[in-house]
Amino acid sequence: MSLLRLPLATPRFCLLCLSLVLGTAAWASDQPPPAALRSDSGRFVAANAEFTLLHEMGHLLIAELDLPVLGREEDAADQLGFISLFLSYGRQRDADFYAKLLDIADYWRLEWQRPKPDYEEVYAWASHGLDAQRFYNLACLIYGSDPDQLEWVPKVTGLPVERALYCDQEYTQVREALAWVERQHGRPPHEPLRHRIQVIYEPPSLRVEDGQRLLEQIRRSGEVEAIAARASQAYRLPRSLTLRLANCGAPDAWYNRNSGELVLCYERLAHFQMLAEQLPRLRQAASQSCETCSKP
Numbered sequence: 001m002s003l004l005r006l007p008l009a010t011p012r013f014c015l016l017c018l019s020l021v022l023g024t025a026a027w028a029s030d031q032p033p034p035a036a037l038r039s040d041s042g043r044f045v046a047a048n049a050e051f052t053l054l055h056e057m058g059h060l061l062i063a064e065l066d067l068p069v070l071g072r073e074e075d076a077a078d079q080l081g082f083i084s085l086f087l088s089y090g091r092q093r094d095a096d097f098y099a100k101l102l103d104i105a106d107y108w109r110l111e112w113q114r115p116k117p118d119y120e121e122v123y124a125w126a127s128h129g130l131d132a133q134r135f136y137n138l139a140c141l142i143y144g145s146d147p148d149q150l151e152w153v154p155k156v157t158g159l160p161v162e163r164a165l166y167c168d169q170e171y172t173q174v175r176e177a178l179a180w181v182e183r184q185h186g187r188p189p190h191e192p193l194r195h196r197i198q199v200i201y202e203p204p205s206l207r208v209e210d211g212q213r214l215l216e217q218i219r220r221s222g223e224v225e226a227i228a229a230r231a232s233q234a235y236r237l238p239r240s241l242t243l244r245l246a247n248c249g250a251p252d253a254w255y256n257r258n259s260g261e262l263v264l265c266y267e268r269l270a271h272f273q274m275l276a277e278q279l280p281r282l283r284q285a286a287s288q289s290c291e292t293c294s295k296p
């Protein structure tokens with residue numbers, strides 16, 4: 001539904017019944033679901049670690065499957081990362097799910113608003129989009145995934161109506177692009193698994209307690225292994241690959257197409273933790289901006 005569509009006249013209790021039957025959200029579409037704007041630094045770090053891995057997995061698929069890319073590869077990797085994460089949650093589109101999606105978009109808003117030294121700035125000539133553009137791109141895909149239910153998303157993110165009007169088309173393009181990749185390169189379930197993505201953990205060399213705590217959290221969640229296994233099983237990979245958690249000296253992540261190695265730096269996880277401290281301020285501002293969501 002576009003933002004211009006009139007509000008549904010269906011009584012709220014019927015919407016709730018329908019929601020229970022379909023397993024979809026049961027809140028008014030112009031209000032955030034309860035708890036979607038709640039700040040949680042652990043969830044913020046985990047959601048952004050997952051998105052970072054899936055963004056790099058996007059680069060991996062582009063390189064290993066020789067995918068055609070129109071436009072900037074970094075934008076394609078963001079889109080592949082978003083849609084892979086989005087679909088991995090199936091129909092569990094509850095408040096916590098949308099809180100995670102907002103965590104991922106808000107990471108780029110925090111980067112955009114953060115004063116940075118020159119060497120950390122993203123310039124117009126760089127291969128990556130500007131932090132603000134990546135924020136709005138993700139906000140648009142979130143909203144475009146279900147505009148009927150998510151009228152509150154443009155309000156809490158500040159996504160202007162000029163962009164929001166076409167976000168359902170942007171989401172559909174990304175969803176169809178992934179469906180094409182799956183048709184062209186998907187591994188049928190009965191086909192033997194020839195190549196896998198192996199996960200390797202370097203011992204973290206951050207300050208010992210932080211590093212060890214991070215490592216324990218990551219290993220306990222099993223999320224890294226799950227992402228590697230899903231990609232190994234979903235696609236016909238042409239060779240065995242590695243996903244390494246490493247000490248890099250910078251909050252970075254990358255895919256090296258020569259060595260076939262995806263690297264996620266412990267420093268990037270620590271950077272997410274540092275930025276998570278700003279999340280309550282951001283969410284409070286979002287709440288205030290949405291106090292008028294349902295008012296004319």
Ligand SMILES: [Zn+2]
Nearest residue numbers: 055059074077
């Ligand atoms: Zn990238």
